[in-house]
Amino acid sequence: MKACIIYSSVTGNTYQLAQEVYDTLSASIEDLDYVHVDEIDYDxxxxxxFIAIGTYTWGSGDLPMEMEPLFDWFEEQSPKHLRTAVFGTGDSFYPNFCGAVDLFRDMLYVKTTLTVTLKVELMPQSHDIKKVPTFCDRLMPEPVYS
Known part of the structure; x- marks a missing residue:
């Protein structure tokens, strides 16, 4: 099984969440790539x-500029065979909490086999970290973490 975690982070919150996802998945997946969005080999x-995407939300619910090419790639390729998941961090102060996660979720649901999403308020806390194994279980074809 070959998997990839693609993330972007500006404050370190999404990076921390992506690291938790990576640590959990790497316990049972030998061929797991962990890539910042700027380093993706689209080919x-x-x-x-499967691919797990981690994003923060920009402004009042927008995709970060660096995530737009990845979003566009999924829209254009429509890789229905790929199992996908999306996770991210945001601030509920804004009216569209984790809006970038929602944008990816809605598009991936149509273009891929979306399995799970996870939204976290700001920096991941212990109660958020406890959700990561379930997130990973739902991404995997056969659950192994719960």
Missing amino acids: QLLNYD
Whole structure:
């Protein structure tokens, strides 16, 4: 099984959440890539069995600029065979809490086999970290973490 975690982070919150997802998945997946969005090899994305995307939300619910090419790639390729998941951090002060997660979720639901989403308020806390194994279980074809 070949998997990839793609993330972007500006404050470190999404990076921390992505690291928790990576640590959990790496316990049972040998071929797991962990890539910042700026380092993606788009020619390789179709070779994965599943991809987890981690994003923060910009402004009042927008995709971060650096995530737009990835979003567009999924829209154009429509890789229905890929199992996907999306997670992210945001601030509920804004009216569209984790809006970038919602944008990815809605698009991935149509274009891929979306399995799970996870939204976290600001920096991941212990109660958020406890949700990561369930998130990973739902991403995997066969649950192993719960």
